[in-house]
Amino acid sequence: MDITILSIFPKMFQALNESLIGKAQEKELVNIDVVDFRDFTTNKQNHVDDAPYGGGAGMLLQAQPIYDAMDYVEKKKPGKKRVVLLDPAGKTFNTKMAKDFAKEDQLVFICGHYEGFDERVKDLVTDEVSIGDYILTGGELPTMSMIDATLRFVPGVLGNSFSAEEESFSNNLLEYPQYSRPADFRGKKVPDVLISGDHEKIRLWRLEQALKKTLERRPDLLEHASLTDEEKKLLRKIRQNN
Structure with missing residues (x-):
């Protein structure tokens, strides 16, 4: 399985190099790459967010850097992808979803921050997913939770092949x-x-x-x-x- 994460805080995902997920990467059962979509900004200030049209509180993540980051991912890793947008308004993540994700060859997670996304970002995704009815500062922690839950259903990741079925x-x-x-x-x-x-x-x-x-x-x-x-x-x- 190949997993790509789009985030402006790539260092947060160093935790995925530990424990069973770290071992799964060593065994080449899964490859995890983190892409900092701030690297794809085109403005001098290197901003990835801007005020929403029509006014309102907070800042929105702009479409441009995320679109360009996805273009980069597609060129580097061509093929069918399941693209997951972390959104509090999305479907609630559960075990069935984790099992479905585990069947994919390529997963992409887009981590939000600030007030939300430019609505046009959603045209890139196949799934809008939440981990519960509460708000976090960004999509990084939910993404790590989903990856952890998903990889437990990838053959070879768990030492005991029956463990995931009995939990x-x-x-x-x-x-x-x-x-x-x-x-x-x-x-x-x-x-x-x-x-x-x-x-x-x-x-x-x-x-x-x-x-x-x-x-x-x-x-x-x-x-x-x-x-x-x-x-x-x-x-x-x-x-x-x-």
Whole structure:
């Protein structure tokens, strides 16, 4: 996978050279380039923003430097691209979107700043995406979050190929509780079923715990979950016992 990020704060993305993403780059599972679109300004002041027509508070990112930066990216990396604009008004990012992004050969993220974008920038993009109903100072942090979530679904990035499938939200269920050694820590004991050695009982316990946690904390997720007959039966049992 090839990822390009357009930002006026390229140093922020040094964090992507660490941990699993850094290792994925070393293994050449993903290539990440950051393009500073300030380098493409044509005015003497090197500004990438200007006041909006019609007046109003704040400054808008201009279309020209972003268009020219995208022209540069296209010449350097020809081919079909999925271009993501970080915008608070966009669709909310989720696991399904991360899985879809992971199937792409080329992703481009355009990070906003200031009050917003010249509307014409949106003609360049395929997706307008937000990470939630709140405002940050720019699109850099949301971009890093999306890249991290997306790369977990790229084969080879995670050490355990099953990890991403078992984590929270992967099937619209929150993750079941997990424990490590020691079995008894300050009087807090690991559930007996987990040290029983009975894999079927462990599987059922984990499934029931995931359903219970989801029902308690995020019942909205169950509205969209495609539950199996086994899961529906366990869910009915949980509801009856509550």
